[in-house]
Amino acid sequence: MKLKSTLLASTMALVPLSALAADKTVGFSQIGSESGWRAAETTVTKQQAEERGIDLKFADAQQKQENQIKAVRSFIAQGVDAILLAPVVATGWDSVLEEAQDAEIPVILLDRTVDAPDDLYMTAVTSDLVHEGEVAGNWLQDEMAGADCRVVELQGTTGSSPAIDRKKGFEMGIEDAPNIEIVRSQTGDFTRAQGKVVMESFLKAEGAENICALYAHNDDMAVGAIQAIKEAGATPGTDIKIVSIDSVPDIHLAMLAGEANATVELTPNMAGPAFDVLEAYWADGTMPPKWIQTESKLYTLEDDNQAIYDNKKSLGY
Numbered sequence: 505m506k507l508k509s510t511l512l513a514s515t516m517a518l519v520p521l522s523a524l525a526a527d528k529t530v531g532f533s534q535i536g537s538e539s540g541w542r543a544a545e546t547t548v549t550k551q552q553a554e555e556r557g558i559d560l561k562f563a564d565a566q567q568k569q570e571n572q573i574k575a576v577r578s579f580i581a582q583g584v585d586a587i588l589l590a591p592v593v594a595t596g597w598d599s600v601l602e603e604a605q606d607a608e609i610p611v612i613l614l615d616r617t618v619d620a621p622d623d624l625y626m627t628a629v630t631s632d633l634v635h636e637g638e639v640a641g642n643w644l645q646d647e648m649a650g651a652d653c654r655v656v657e658l659q660g661t662t663g664s665s666p667a668i669d670r671k672k673g674f675e676m677g678i679e680d681a682p683n684i685e686i687v688r689s690q691t692g693d694f695t696r697a698q699g700k701v702v703m704e705s706f707l708k709a710e711g712a713e714n715i716c717a718l719y720a721h722n723d724d725m726a727v728g729a730i731q732a733i734k735e736a737g738a739t740p741g742t743d744i745k746i747v748s749i750d751s752v753p754d755i756h757l758a759m760l761a762g763e764a765n766a767t768v769e770l771t772p773n774m775a776g777p778a779f780d781v782l783e784a785y786w787a788d789g790t791m792p793p794k795w796i797q798t799e800s801k802l803y804t805l806e807d808d809n810q811a812i813y814d815n816k817k818s819l820g821y
């Protein structure tokens with residue numbers, strides 16, 4: 505009998521954590537598909553779930569918080585084992601998070617943060633969103649080397665944590681550079697189409713010759729803006745420097761063409777660390793730290809943008 509239980513214990517010790525996920529169901533409330541980065545995150549999350557044998561229930565909120573709240577309530581009603589939530593905006597989550605807590609279903613935030621007490625969710629897998637903006641601002645400060653620069657800014661979705669924090673971080677990144685001034689700042693909603701429309705209005709209001717740089721809160725808006733700059737007869741990357749965030753394949757193509765200058769990488773693999781945490785929790789109740797921080801790496805024209813592009817494409821981004 506003793507031998508039997510010893511054997512059982514040692515066999516269990518050899519079972520990989522992922523095997524414990526095989527009978528688990530996880531609901532994922534995704535924001536939508538506003539950007540290349542968002543599409544990549546969806547792809548990676550589905551891949552990660554499949555590799556680990558997790559049954560993923562996917563809900564696309566079409567950019568609406570009310571749809572996300574409905575999706576989370578539906579996951580609770582279905583009795584899922586955990587919920588992944590990429591929150592479109594930062595506020596308004598307390599009630600639904602309390603409902604998940606009452607149902608004892610752990611919630612993990614992906615890529616964006618919320619203004620709610622942190623005991624209402626298990627952990628948040630995000631980058632340091634303020635730091636990303638700061639990295640972008642520091643890059644521009646170095647690039648300008650004291651020369652005057654009038655900057656236009658394309659903000660992300662109003663009320664979202666990346667829009668709030670990337671703005672704040674960029675301002676911190678240029679605070680020692682009185683030569684750099686943000687002259688216009690408006691939301692482009694993280695989309696390529698709005699990035700183009702808003703950049704057109706900036707160009708009309710200021711004149712291309714009076715804009716020295718564009719800071720876009722994501723690459724997709726920068727790609728849209730590049731088109732607007734070209735249509736206005738100016739040269740993106742030269743007449744107007746461009747720095748943005750995400751490091752999606754298309755911005756590396758633009759960098760290869762000299763039409764964009766720098767990007768700060770945000771990994772789309774938020775689900776990998778989230779599922780690791782859940783597997784440990786399911787195995788023995790291990791609780792993760794409240795924040796799992798992903799890296800924010802700067803890429804410039806000095807990097808091998810072809811290799812970066814090829815690598816990201818090979819990963820399915």
Ligand code: AHR
Pocket residue numbers: 538539540541542615616666694721722723724749750770
């Ligand atoms: O929350 C992450 C941001 O959301 C990405 O930087 C942007 O592309 C996306 O829409």
